[in-house]
Amino acid sequence: MRDSQKSKVYKAETVFSVREDLSFVSIYECQIYADKVRASACWARYATRHPLYVEIVHWRGYSGLASYSGRTIKLGRRSMYRLLLLHELAHCGAPQGVRHGWQYCNLYLKLVCHFMGRAAWLKLRAAFKTNRVKVHPPRQQKRIEV
């Protein structure tokens, strides 16, 4: 499946600066945070997939990467901050294979709202709109009555 929203999501995220976000000092801290997110009512309600565990591991890559199974998130040294961790966790909780599709973006927004607050949610939602990121299912085509 084509991941047509990937670059739009990445572009939308640039409205956040890493410095204004909460950074973690270690993989262990990221793990604690990820466990907290997965134990939340927000996750229980909005995640489609509920992997038994999500292990956070360090890697040499620059950014973050969630495995296809949703059980592992690799984080580089410069990607240990809240927005990026929520981004990767949303991959673990969204239906397998949707990549950055609307189901993923919908969950991502919910997590940002719950864990970063309303202001961050409004900011990301506006950036999604600007970049035409879809967060709802495509509307069914209206039938034209003749």
Ligand SMILES: [Zn+2]
């Ligand atoms: Zn992603």
